[in-house]
Amino acid sequence: MQNEHSTAILFVCLGNICRSPLAEGVFSHVAADLGLSSDFSVDSAGTGGWHVGSAPDPRSIAIAAKHGIDISGQSCRRIADDDFERFDLILGMDRSNVDDLKASGAHRYRSKVDLFCGKAGLGPIEIPDPYYGGDDGFANAYRVIREASVALAGQAR
């Protein structure tokens, strides 16, 4: 159940199979731990459409599972025009996600778009795309996403 003041957050990366599904799962988990589930509704999407309908990358599923979070049921989708209306915050994982979002959404929605870590108050930190790298990239993405999630969810307190 969402309360009437709940914040709808859309996490966005390029492919919607590595970073943003992790952000969706980790943020939900962190919000629940803080007793703040009803303050947020969350989803994720990609600016690119190569993997639409796929489950998250197995490496993202694995790093989430290692921390007790199940993201295996998520399904990749591409950002749609009405997302800019429906969501209160549209948070990119890196600067190019933010630039793509600002270029594709209508001008009046630009204030909803931000860098995830920046909005969380961690500074202009990007979460690098781990897709072509080793497992380190996924461990790093998890660590930064967790820290940003705790900081952002904590703002609702």
Ligand code: 4NP
């Ligand atoms: P993500 O990683 O943006 O964190 O989901 C990527 C996954 C797939 C591709 C690029 C980035 N790709 O080009 O297929």
